[in-house]
Amino acid sequence: MAEPIIQIHSMTRKYELGGETVMALQEISLDIQKGDFISIIGPSGSGKSTFMNMIGCLDRPDSGEYLLDGENVGKMKSSQLADIRNEKIGFIFQNFNLIPKLTAFENVELPLIYRGLKTAERRKRALEALSKVELTDRAHHLPPQLSGGQQQRVAIARALAGNPPILLADEPTGALDSKTSKGILNIINSLNQQGHTIILITHDLEVAKQASRIVRIHDGQLYENGGVWFADYQNGTEEH
Structure with missing residues (x-):
């Protein structure tokens, strides 16, 4: 089997809150293969957001390792992490995060400008990405002129434009x-x-079931899918 695209070994992240130490992630380990579709499910305060920030190279672990394509991103400089985010990870957010004064096309094109691509190449990629989400006919509409679903499709096209191997979707249907x-x-x-390797963060079990793998996060710890916790989670009766 090929080396996993993501390898997380004993990752820990803690914060100081009100004079107390909060363990947001506790000795988490997880491998994700190229082409996987994995859901990370858990309630508010479970550690989902912290874990997403780690996977998305927006934060660093206090201990443990995070290897992306075999590279230890925890030891990279901020500028290197920015390059990783721009080239290898496409982000899809719950609230779309579109710029209201830019058209759908311009929102999709924007990250390609940051990558320094020439105008013709940017235009080609942006239009191809909008075509994949069936929104070429809305390319010159502003976000306020689009429905919620159309705005999310623009956000997906923006994530796709750079052709990243990994798509990180944070509550994309919330x-x-x-x-x-x-x-x-x-x-x-x-x-x-x-x-594309898909990592979907959600609190909704029905959304999580779209994935081929489901991992629960609870009190900063990970549990692979299986067992009775699915029914307990759905009924709101899981043990703490």
């Missing part, structure tokens, strides 16, 4: 109704089938 959510999840499933 601000959408059930019908629109289904369409967004269909797009994410399609992207996985095209070869």
